[in-house]
Amino acid sequence: MKNAVGMFVSLMVVLSITGVAVAHWSDSIQIEGTVHMGSLTIGWDNLTCGEENEPCTKDVGSITAELLDAETDAHTGKTIYKTLVFTIDNAYPCYTAWIEVDIKNAGTIPADWENWELVMISPDNMDLFCEAFEISCSPCPMLPLQIDPCNSIHFRCQLHVKQTAPECTTFSGKLKLNFEQWSCEEDDLEVG
Amino acid sequence: MRVEKRMIALPAMIMVMLSMTGVAVAHWSDSIQIEGTVHMASMTLAFDNREPPICTEFHEVDGVLVPGELCGKDVGKTTCYYQGVITDPHTGKWGYENMIIIIDNAYPCYRVHCTTIVHNIGLIPVDITGFVITDPTGTLTWDNTLWALVDNEGRPIINVEHVNLIGEQIDPCNREKSEFDFHIKQDAQECHTYYFKISIVYTQWGCAE
Numbered sequence: 001m002k003n004a005v006g007m008f009v010s011l012m013v014v015l016s017i018t019g020v021a022v023a024h025w026s027d028s029i030q031i032e033g034t035v036h037m038g039s040l041t042i043g044w045d046n047l048t049c050g051e052e053n054e055p056c057t058k059d060v061g062s063i064t065a066e067l068l069d070a071e072t073d074a075h076t077g078k079t080i081y082k083t084l085v086f087t088i089d090n091a092y093p094c095y096t097a098w099i100e101v102d103i104k105n106a107g108t109i110p111a112d113w114e115n116w117e118l119v120m121i122s123p124d125n126m127d128l129f130c131e132a133f134e135i136s137c138s139p140c141p142m143l144p145l146q147i148d149p150c151n152s153i154h155f156r157c158q159l160h161v162k163q164t165a166p167e168c169t170t171f172s173g174k175l176k177l178n179f180e181q182w183s184c185e186e187d188d189l190e191v192g
Numbered sequence: 193m194r195v196e197k198r199m200i201a202l203p204a205m206i207m208v209m210l211s212m213t214g215v216a217v218a219h220w221s222d223s224i225q226i227e228g229t230v231h232m233a234s235m236t237l238a239f240d241n242r243e244p245p246i247c248t249e250f251h252e253v254d255g256v257l258v259p260g261e262l263c264g265k266d267v268g269k270t271t272c273y274y275q276g277v278i279t280d281p282h283t284g285k286w287g288y289e290n291m292i293i294i295i296d297n298a299y300p301c302y303r304v305h306c307t308t309i310v311h312n313i314g315l316i317p318v319d320i321t322g323f324v325i326t327d328p329t330g331t332l333t334w335d336n337t338l339w340a341l342v343d344n345e346g347r348p349i350i351n352v353e354h355v356n357l358i359g360e361q362i363d364p365c366n367r368e369k370s371e372f373d374f375h376i377k378q379d380a381q382e383c384h385t386y387y388f389k390i391s392i393v394y395t396q397w398g399c400a401e
Contacts, residue, residue, distance in 0.1 A: 025235050025396035028324070029310070031291045035350060035376065035386040038267065038297035074383045075297075109267050109299045148265070181299055184253075184262040 041073040041107035042179045043080025045152065052096040052158075063088045063097040071106075076149070078106035088159070095161045103177070104152035110182035113145040120173045129173065132165035146182055236280040236314035237394050238287025240367055245272045245291055247306040261302070268302045270295045278313075283364070285313035295374070302376040309369055310392065312362040317397035320360045320368075324391040325352055332386060340377065341388055347379040350388060361397055 049065040067081035088097050105111050120129055137157040147153060239245070247270040250257050261267055274288035291308055312318055325334045325341065332341035332349055340348035355371035362368050372390070380386070 026321070026393065027235060027237065027395075028391040028393045029237055029239060029289050029291075031293060031306075031308070031372070031390040031392070032328075033293040033295070033350075033374070033388040033390070035295040035298050035374075035380075035388070037376075037380055037382055037384045037386070038299045039382045040299075108297045110263075110265060146263075149267075181301075182262060182265070184251075 038108040039073050039075050040109055040111055040179070040181055041071060041076075041078075041080060042103065042105055042111050042113075042147065043071060043082050044084045044101055045080050045104040045106075046102040046154075047084065047099065048101075049086060049097065049099045051098070054095070061088065061090045061092060061095040061097070063099075065099055073106045073108070075108050076106055078104075080104050080106045091161045091165070093161050093163045093165055096158055098156060098158045100154070100156045102152040102154050103147065105147040105149050108149050110146055110148045111179045112182045113141065113143055113147065114178050114180050115143055116178065117176045118173060119176070120171070122170060122172045128166075128169075129171060132162055132169075132171065134160040134162055136160075144183075147179075233315040234280050234282045235316050235318055235394075235396055236278065236283075236287075236312070237318055237362065237392070238278050238280075238285075238289065238311055238313050239274045239291050240309035240311040241274070241287050242311075243309050245274065245293075245306060245308040247272045247293060247304050249302070249304050251301070251303060268295060268297050268299060268304075270304045270306075272306055280313045280315070282315050283313055285311075285365075287311050287313050293374070295376075298376045298380070300376055300378045300380055304374050306372045306374065307369060308372075309367050310357070310362065311367045312364050315364055317361055317363045318394040319397045320357050320362070320392060320394050322358055322393050323354060324393060326389050326391075327387055328389050329387050332388070341386070343379065348377040349380050350386060351375040351377055352388070352390070357392070362394075 044067050047065055047067050049063050051061060051063055054060055063086060065084065065086035067084055069082035070079050071082055072079045084099075084101060086097075086099060088095075091097075103113070118126075120126055123129075135157060137155050139155070141153070141155075145153065248259060249261055249268065249270065250259050251262050252258070270293065272291060272293045274290065275292050276289035277286055278289045279286040293306060295302070295304060327333065327341055332343060334340075335342045335346070335348070338348050338351070339353055340351040342348050351374070353373040353375075355373075357368060357370040360368050370392070
């Protein structure tokens with residue numbers, strides 16, 4: 001009886017060893033992937049500013065503008081500026097100042113200019129701003145506007161002080177342009 | 193006393209005789225043999241050397257997959273190739289051990305479809321038991337519910353889907369096509385480099401029946 005049990009146990013051990021040996025034949029081949037992500041870097045570049053001829057060739061009002069917050073795209077090495085600051089001093093009705101600037105895509109993927117937000121800081125009243133100024137840009141951007149990598153859009157924007165502008169008032173505000181990775185709405189991709 | 197000496201010598205002589213006879217009997221032995229030789233087979237799966245891998249970009253328009261990128265632009269770029277020659281020692285057939293995929297200038301929504309052929313260059317059938325998808329750098333981890341490599345906050349970064357191959361049995365000399373879709377998800381970071389590795393695991397064939 002003991003012999004029979006011993007034989008059975010030995011048989012099981014041998015079979016299990018054989019089973020392990022069969023299962024041991026496994027292997028694999030590999031797919032190795034690397035994903036280098038692109039970059040979306042949009043900003044200002046090539047800024048100039050000036051004013052329309054003032055009456056009687058006088059030099060009364062003035063405009064200054066500068067680009068701040070430089071950012072260099074890690075892939076392209078191109079530098080753009082995230083902030084454009086302009087200041088108009090001693091303005092008066094009829095005074096007209098202008099800014100010419102590029103919006104440049106320094107990244108590696110196309111971008112869509114989706115929208116913009118104008119926030120008045122002082123006075124915190126959009127109606128007052130509209131009564132005081134008239135802004136026009138050429139070309140007038142029809143949003144969304146698509147900008148490909150290495151491309152830029154050149155704008156000339158004029159700010160005209162209207163007759164209804166109040167004296168001794170300082171207007172300050174912030175205009176924010178919002179961009180997104182491009183999408184495909186071909187009908188909207190026009191510059192008016 | 194003389195008798196006693198004989199009595200002593202007789203058993204001793206009998207013992208010597210018997211022992212000699214016994215030696216002679218034991219000398220009568222022989223054997224037959226089983227000589228065994230086991231030539232083990234080989235189990236080798238490789239990427240096929242006759243057909244290079246192909247990766248094709250595509251995007252989705254109204255639920256339909258369309259070749260190319262959005263708006264017909266050429267922004268991202270995928271290259272793929274095989275690397276690491278392996279030769280089966282028995283069949284002499286060869287293939288590649290690794291398939292390399294490099295995606296440049298990727299962006300959220302970028303999708304690429306890769307097709308590859310695997311070839312059983314060994315001597316025994318194999319079963320494809322599964323894929324093991326990992327990030328060799330440890331930055332991303334595989335989430336089996338999302339079918340994606342996710343970042344440390346569980347957000348999907350690269351979605352990987354495959355078509356066929358798992359569960360397939362490939363006989364020696366036979367080939368099988370495999371397809372993978374890679375989809376860069378919204379939470380992928382700009383200017384980052386992500387890595388992934390897919391191991392196609394196969395075992396000696398079994399018989400599910």
